[in-house]
Amino acid sequence: MSKEPIRIGLLGLGTVGQGLVRLLQKNHAEYVRRLGRSVIVTHAFSRNLTRLRDCDLSNVKVGDDPMYVAKEAPVDIVVELLGGISPARELIIAALGRGKPVVTANKALLAEDGDLLFDAARKAGVAIAFEASVAGGIPILRVMREGLAGNRIEGLAGIINGTCNYILTRMAEDGLDFESALAEAQEKGYAEANPAFDVDGIDAAHKLTILASLAFGIPLELKGVATEGIRHVTERDMSLARELGYRIKPLSIAKRRDGAVELRVHPTLVPKEHLLAKVDGVLNSIIVHGDAVGPTGYYGRGAGGDATASAVVADILEIARQPGAPLSLPPLGYEPNSVQPQPIVPLRDVECAHYLRLQVADTPGVLRAITSILAELDISIEAILQKEPKGREDASVAIITSSVSEQRFNAALEKLLALKFVRPGSTHLRVEHFHGR
Amino acid sequence: MSKEPIRIGLLGLGTVGQGLVRLLQKNHAEYVRRLGRSVIVTHAFSRNLTRLRDCDLSNVKVGDDPMYVAKEAPVDIVVELLGGISPARELIIAALGRGKPVVTANKALLAEDGDLLFDAARKAGVAIAFEASVAGGIPILRVMREGLAGNRIEGLAGIINGTCNYILTRMAEDGLDFESALAEAQEKGYAEANPAFDVDGIDAAHKLTILASLAFGIPLELKGVATEGIRHVTERDMSLARELGYRIKPLSIAKRRDGAVELRVHPTLVPKEHLLAKVDGVLNSIIVHGDAVGPTGYYGRGAGGDATASAVVADILEIARQPGAPLSLPPLGYEPNSVQPQPIVPLRDVECAHYLRLQVADTPGVLRAITSILAELDISIEAILQKEPKGREDASVAIITSSVSEQRFNAALEKLLALKFVRPGSTHLRVEHFHGR
Numbered sequence: 052m053s054k055e056p057i058r059i060g061l062l063g064l065g066t067v068g069q070g071l072v073r074l075l076q077k078n079h080a081e082y083v084r085r086l087g088r089s090v091i092v093t094h095a096f097s098r099n100l101t102r103l104r105d106c107d108l109s110n111v112k113v114g115d116d117p118m119y120v121a122k123e124a125p126v127d128i129v130v131e132l133l134g135g136i137s138p139a140r141e142l143i144i145a146a147l148g149r150g151k152p153v154v155t156a157n158k159a160l161l162a163e164d165g166d167l168l169f170d171a172a173r174k175a176g177v178a179i180a181f182e183a184s185v186a187g188g189i190p191i192l193r194v195m196r197e198g199l200a201g202n203r204i205e206g207l208a209g210i211i212n213g214t215c216n217y218i219l220t221r222m223a224e225d226g227l228d229f230e231s232a233l234a235e236a237q238e239k240g241y242a243e244a245n246p247a248f249d250v251d252g253i254d255a256a257h258k259l260t261i262l263a264s265l266a267f268g269i270p271l272e273l274k275g276v277a278t279e280g281i282r283h284v285t286e287r288d289m290s291l292a293r294e295l296g297y298r299i300k301p302l303s304i305a306k307r308r309d310g311a312v313e314l315r316v317h318p319t320l321v322p323k324e325h326l327l328a329k330v331d332g333v334l335n336s337i338i339v340h341g342d343a344v345g346p347t348g349y350y351g352r353g354a355g356g357d358a359t360a361s362a363v364v365a366d367i368l369e370i371a372r373q374p375g376a377p378l379s380l381p382p383l384g385y386e387p388n389s390v391q392p393q394p395i396v397p398l399r400d401v402e403c404a405h406y407l408r409l410q411v412a413d414t415p416g417v418l419r420a421i422t423s424i425l426a427e428l429d430i431s432i433e434a435i436l437q438k439e440p441k442g443r444e445d446a447s448v449a450i451i452t453s454s455v456s457e458q459r460f461n462a463a464l465e466k467l468l469a470l471k472f473v474r475p476g477s478t479h480l481r482v483e484h485f486h487g488r
Numbered sequence: 489m490s491k492e493p494i495r496i497g498l499l500g501l502g503t504v505g506q507g508l509v510r511l512l513q514k515n516h517a518e519y520v521r522r523l524g525r526s527v528i529v530t531h532a533f534s535r536n537l538t539r540l541r542d543c544d545l546s547n548v549k550v551g552d553d554p555m556y557v558a559k560e561a562p563v564d565i566v567v568e569l570l571g572g573i574s575p576a577r578e579l580i581i582a583a584l585g586r587g588k589p590v591v592t593a594n595k596a597l598l599a600e601d602g603d604l605l606f607d608a609a610r611k612a613g614v615a616i617a618f619e620a621s622v623a624g625g626i627p628i629l630r631v632m633r634e635g636l637a638g639n640r641i642e643g644l645a646g647i648i649n650g651t652c653n654y655i656l657t658r659m660a661e662d663g664l665d666f667e668s669a670l671a672e673a674q675e676k677g678y679a680e681a682n683p684a685f686d687v688d689g690i691d692a693a694h695k696l697t698i699l700a701s702l703a704f705g706i707p708l709e710l711k712g713v714a715t716e717g718i719r720h721v722t723e724r725d726m727s728l729a730r731e732l733g734y735r736i737k738p739l740s741i742a743k744r745r746d747g748a749v750e751l752r753v754h755p756t757l758v759p760k761e762h763l764l765a766k767v768d769g770v771l772n773s774i775i776v777h778g779d780a781v782g783p784t785g786y787y788g789r790g791a792g793g794d795a796t797a798s799a800v801v802a803d804i805l806e807i808a809r810q811p812g813a814p815l816s817l818p819p820l821g822y823e824p825n826s827v828q829p830q831p832i833v834p835l836r837d838v839e840c841a842h843y844l845r846l847q848v849a850d851t852p853g854v855l856r857a858i859t860s861i862l863a864e865l866d867i868s869i870e871a872i873l874q875k876e877p878k879g880r881e882d883a884s885v886a887i888i889t890s891s892v893s894e895q896r897f898n899a900a901l902e903k904l905l906a907l908k909f910v911r912p913g914s915t916h917l918r919v920e921h922f923h924g925r
Contacts, residue, residue: 074638074780081640084705084826182635188781190635197634198619198627201511201801203518268521326787329766336785343511343798344625347788348773350763352781361780364638372816379809389521 054088057371060126060151061095062117062142063133064104067156067183068095070356071130071363072106082364086371090364094124098133121146127374128367131155140164147171147179152374154366156183156359162257165264165271169382178378180366185258186211186335188358189351190365195265195339196384202341204266206306208483209337210330211258213353214242214249215281215301219318220331223289223298229282241333241354251280252301252316259303263314266305266339267393268385272314275395279317288408288478291449292320295434297406298328302483311394313401320406320451320482326350338485346485399458404433404482407452407464410445412472420470421448428463430455445474451482493526494808497563497588499554499579500570501534501541504593504620507793508567508800509543519801523808527801531561535570558583564811565804568592577601584608584616589811591803593620593796599694602701602708606819615815617803622695623648623772625795626788627802632702632776633821639778641703643743645920646774647767648695650790651679651686652718652738656755657768660726660735666719678770688717689753692740700742700751703776704830705822709751712832716754725845725915728886729757732871734843735765739920748831750838757843757888757919763787775922783922836895841870841919844889844901847882849909857907858885865900867892882911888919 059075061068072092075082083089091110096117114120121129121142129146131153133139139160143153148171155161161168161184172179182192186209195204210216214236221232233250236242248254256276264271281301292299297320306313321328326348330336335353340346352358369378381387411417418437425432431453438447452460464479496512498505509529512519520526528547533554551557558566558579566583568590570576576597580590585608592598598605598621609616619629623646632641647653651673658669670687673679685691693713701708718738729736734757743750758765763785767773772790777783789795806815818824848854855874862869868890875884889897901916 070780078638078640078779084822085637087823087826188778189784190631193630193635194627197806198630198802199798200522200805201515201798203515326763326766329763341625341798342515343507343794343801345789345795347626347786349784349786351784357780358782361636361638361778364780365635368637369634369817380806385521386524389524 056089056091057128057367057374058091058093058126059367060120060124060129061092062120062129062131064095064097064113065132066356067359067363068132069104069106070360071132072108072111074357074360074364076107082368086368088371090367090371094120094126096120117142118145122149126151128370129153130363130367131157133157134159136160136163143168144171147175147177150175150177152178152370154180154363154370156181156363158184158254158257158261162260162271162273165261169387172377172382173387176377178370179382180370180378181261182366183359183362185261186337187351187353187355188361189335189337189349189353190362191262191337191349192265194349195262196380199339199341199344199347200384202343205340205342206304207262207266207337207339208302208304208327208485209262210300210327210335211303211337211353212249212255212301213333213335214246215255216330216335217241217333218250219281219284219299219301222284222286223293226286226289228286229284250282252278255301255303255316259305259314259316263305263312264383267307267312268383268390269312269393270390272392272395275314277315277398277401281318283478284318284480285478287447288480291408291436291438291447292406294436295449295451296323297321297482298323299480300327302327304483308396311396313396315398315401317481320480322484325485399456401457402454404454404484405452405460406480406482407450408478409448409467410474410476411448412474413440413446414472417448417472421467424466425452425463428459430459430463491525493528494565494804494811495528495530495563496804497557497561497566498529498532499557499566499568501532501550502569503793504796504800505532505569506541506543507797508569509545509548511794511797511801513544519805523805525808527804527808531557531563533557554579555582559586563588565807566590567800567804568594570594571596573597573600580605581608584612584614587612587614589615589807591617591800591807593618593800595621595691595694595698599697599708599710602698606824609814609819610824613814615807616819617807617815619803620796620799622698623774624788624790624792625798626772626774626786626790627799628699628774628786629702631786632699633817636776636778636781636784637821639780642777642779643741644699644703644774644776645739645741645764645922646699647737647764647772648740648774648790649686649692649738650770650772651683652692653767653772654678654770655687656718656721656736656738659721659723660730663723663726665723666721687719689715692738692753696740696742696751696753700749701820703742704744704749705820705827706749706830707827709829709832712751714752714754714835714838718755720915721755721917722915724884725917728845728873728875728884729843730760732873732886732888733760734758734919735760736917737764739764741920745833748833750833752835752838754918757917759921762922836893838894839891841891841921842889842897843917843919844887845915846885846904847911847913848885849911850877850883851909854885854909858904861903862889862900865896867896867900
């Protein structure tokens with residue numbers, strides 16, 4: 052085996068890019084032990100050449116022409132850490148077209164245009180790898196594509212957005228409201244100045260799209276993901292959920308159901324003894340349910356420069372064993388012609404238990420009216436909790452229903468909200484019981 | 489790519505072997521989607537040809553000559569599920585010598601003679617794979633060898649023997665004593681008639697040996713594992729540990745320390761809020777600490793025919809992509825000439841916190857005498873709990889010390905046990921606080 056170093060062309064010197072440069076230097080000897088040769092960044096593109104870098108770039112040619120790094124620079128592997136759709140997409144396609152394998156952490160691009168990238172890689176006969184795109188330091192893509200390949204994956208559920216998990220954790224722990232918890236997350240660098248991408252569930256939807264493709268061997272179906280953010284969760288819901296025996300967690304769920312698949316991202320009540328209920332702060336965790344192995348769980352840091360860089364290195368080391376060849380494993384773990392779409396269950400047909408908090412005037416007959424409407428629509432009540440008003444507040448009635456279709460639940464909800472004693476500010480969330488999972 | 493099926497020669501038709509036959513049949517279509525060709529068992533060896541099998545063997549040539557299956561039968565991959573050292577070792581070496589890749593779940597053989605097997609595979613230029621040897625359905629070997637390859641692994645700690653975890657869980661939950669919990673485990677098929685292999689820590693030591701080799705790139709060091717079973721844990725220790733804020737779990741621990749490594753298997757007090765404290769019953773779980781990613785966690789079924797078979801299939805599918813070639817990744821994830829021994833920290837020099845339960849006569853001055861001895865040896869007390877005697881029992885004094893070397897702790901222990909008011913039946917266990925892990 053050649054002892055020449057593997058040369059990396061790096062697109063993007065942000066948090067993860069700098070983390071990668073640092074990690075390749077710090078663990079240089081360890082990688083030589085693993086690979087029999089060293090790995091060095093020789094060329095890099097940065098959007099801002101004058102910004103101070105928290106890493107040693109003295110042996111790196113840093114320039115302002117990304118297309119040069121992707122196409123012309125004498126490198127063995129191109130690493131794309133720019134994020135966003137364009138120009139990342141064009142750069143990756145250009146690199147693949149020149150026969151250069153690509154490692155990327157770009158979940159948005161993969162979820163939107165992954166099939167295009169995979170095609171380009173296949174035509175060029177080189178590898179594209181993207182472990183860093185989901186759940187940072189948890190090697191969940193390898194787990195699903197290789198480790199659990201003996202299973203028919205029945206479903207998965209995970210906390211895959213650390214920002215949302217941090218915000219909900221702070222609300223649960225210290226009774227903060229959403230805005231205060233978000234402000235704290237921004238202060239600590241866990242949330243962007245524009246937090247919409249995280250708190251509205253878009254980032255999680257990108258990641259779930261990738262996970263579902265690997266789980267079921269289906270094309271990337273971003274448009275099929277039913278997505279709901281966490282802005283409407285209140286501290287009152289946190290405490291009611293707790294009293295009912297649940298925690299509210301930002302879950303992303305993919306499930307097989309009757310020849311179709313469910314794909315959804317939403318804040319979810321999770322039984323308090325379930326492991327996902329205990330994963331707090333910015334940590335990520337994913338439960339994967341295989342038919343042979345049953346439920347298996349994974350947790351760790353989902354973001355941050357070092358954790359994400361460690362996933363990038365895992366891909367680099369794998370490709371570096373055979374830099375000129377395509378990976379023997381296809382990107383989704385299924386033969387390309389076996390990757391076939393499956394129907395997506397529309398949200399209205401999704402069946403699950405629901406949590407409903409109604410704000411009501413404190414008058415007689417309230418519970419009777421509510422329970423009558425639910426009974427008419429054949430919706431059973433698994434748990435109910437009425438909290439007396441404090442001071443000038445309305446009373447809260449919290450209900451956990453049995454499993455019921457979204458459509459039927461919404462029909463009941465419409466009638467309930469029309470009751471004359473129901474006040475503004477009611478909330479509705481979904482519940483996941485992980486039966487057998 | 490050839491569309492000929494991949495033919496498996498199966499050595500052993502016990503629980504896992506039958507699970508493998510069933511799984512290959514059940515998920516046949518799924519594997520064709522993943523691999524582009526099918527996987528079938530064509531030949532098998534069974535020790536007992538007349539025993540009824542819980543799987544369909546109508547298309548399998550089952551015989552009583554294992555060496556025929558290993559060397560002569562027209563198969564592409566040999567799967568060894570016999571367990572034990574001999575004849576498994578000779579069969580694997582014979583298969584490799586004929587250029588046949590081998591998949592094995594044989595942790596005892598790997599821990600004892602893995603280096604020999606790896607050498608034979610390298611010389612023959614074919615693959616040997618063993619995901620099923622540790623933690624059944626959790627793909628922990630792939631995680632460490634590939635997923636976390638970007639990290640310098642600092643250490644790991646895990647519950648990797650389901651029998652012990654089941655016994656300790658039952659003791660903790662229902663106050664059973666060790667013998668009753670063991671009997672229950674045997675009734676349910678979780679423990680063998682001769683349970684020594686599990687409850688004395690030998691099985692866990694085998695698995696830890698494999699994990700440590702993958703974590704640190706060191707040769708298999710079974711003799712370096714300090715091993716202690718769970719027979720001396722009592723229901724009294726369970727309840728005292730709980731009152732002190734801990735659970736007692738059967739941990740296997742591998743850590744780097746000052747250029748050396750610690751390898752140990754023993755029942756361990758774990759803080760009750762740590763995720764390992766919450767993994768109950770026969771479930772396995774492992775925490776791996778990487779320098780870049782920090783702590784990451786994995787859990788799932790550690791044993792059982794289907795879970796273990798799913799790990800065997802993962803190896804089969806990987807090898808089946810290039811049946812004639814060695815895997816591009818060496819068995820331990822490190823280049824063979826980089827696999828170098830490191831000093832093993834002798835148990836006497838291991839530093840950790842200790843739990844000590846002394847049974848004492850209920851006389852004045854007991855605590856003063858105990859605390860004086862500990863103070864003389866410069867051992868701090870982190871927590872202390874005295875329980876009054878019930879009926880004719882002695883009083884119990886439970887102590888959690890600060891971190892201290894085994895040697896120093898033992899010196900104190902010797903003096904304490906010599907005190908005239910200390911009665912027989914005292915116990916000593918180690919404590920793991922996972923600082924930063």
